[in-house]
Amino acid sequence: RKEVEQDPGPFNVPEGATVAFNCTYSNSASQSFFWYRQDCRKEPKLLMSVYSSGNEDGRFTAQLNRASQYISLLIRDSKLSDSATYLCVVIRNQAGTALIFGKGTTLSVSS
Amino acid sequence: GAGVSQSPRYKVAKRGQDVALRCDPISGHVSLFWYQQALGQGPEFLTYFQNEAQLDKSGLPSDRFFAERPEGSVSTLKIQRTQQEDSAVYLCASSLPGRGDEQFFGPGTRLTVL
Numbered sequence: 001r002k003e004v005e006q007d008p009g010p011f012n013v014p015e016g017a018t019v020a021f022n023c024t025y026s027n028s029a030s031q032s033f034f035w036y037r038q039d040c041r042k043e044p045k046l047l048m049s050v051y052s053s054g055n056e057d058g059r060f061t062a063q064l065n066r067a068s069q070y071i072s073l074l075i076r077d078s079k080l081s082d083s084a085t086y087l088c089v090v091i092r093n094q095a096g097t098a099l100i101f102g103k104g105t106t107l108s109v110s111s
Numbered sequence: 112g113a114g115v116s117q118s119p120r121y122k123v124a125k126r127g128q129d130v131a132l133r134c135d136p137i138s139g140h141v142s143l144f145w146y147q148q149a150l151g152q153g154p155e156f157l158t159y160f161q162n163e164a165q166l167d168k169s170g171l172p173s174d175r176f177f178a179e180r181p182e183g184s185v186s187t188l189k190i191q192r193t194q195q196e197d198s199a200v201y202l203c204a205s206s207l208p209g210r211g212d213e214q215f216f217g218p219g220t221r222l223t224v225l
Binding site: 032043 | 142144146151152153154155156159166167170202204211212213214216217218219
């Protein structure tokens with residue numbers, strides 16, 4: 001079992017739709033959590049960090065449930081430009097530095 | 112430069128050849144990371160440097176993989192006797208000290224081993 005598991009994709013949605021991605025992690029010692037975005041043939045870029053209290057950045061909302069070891073990302077009012085692969089990422093422990101990536105979930109938003 | 116740069120962007124090697132991939136981190140970023148991303152997968156950690164010291168090489172898949180950063184800036188990832196399963200995008204990332212949570216990635220080197 002991989003350390004970070006994500007919903008299988010792809011997700012195909014129309015513009016304006018709300019879409020949610022889920023992710024689970026297996027190492028309870030994981031300390032920090034993120035969502036990265038990766039466009040086709042491009043490098044990953046940090047989308048947002050994820051906190052237990054939940055955090056929102058415009059149309060994007062991220063949630064962390066430590067008890068369930070579950071992370072989510074909600075995208076409201078999807079735009080064509082949101083089409084990308086979304087990677088769930090954890091840092092294993094406080095002293096850790098390596099980012100542990102999930103396989104990624106591909107989102108395709110169509111007009 | 113403004114961001115992390117990597118060269119070459121594309122590399123085709125015949126099986127058994129040695130390759131060297133270069134990474135120029137963001138100026139002032141003492142932490143440098145290498146990741147391997149196979150097709151359809153997320154990046155997987157290979158190794159980590161703080162300045163010139165290689166502090167973690169637990170992700171290197173075999174002793175054919177070697178990384179160095181002799182002067183604490185530019186890093187080279189070397190793969191000896193390449194095999195087809197080495198075909199992947201090799202990503203380099205850098206961060207400020209203590210900010211491994213905010214890593215900036217280069218565009219990657221796409222290695223194809225024939």
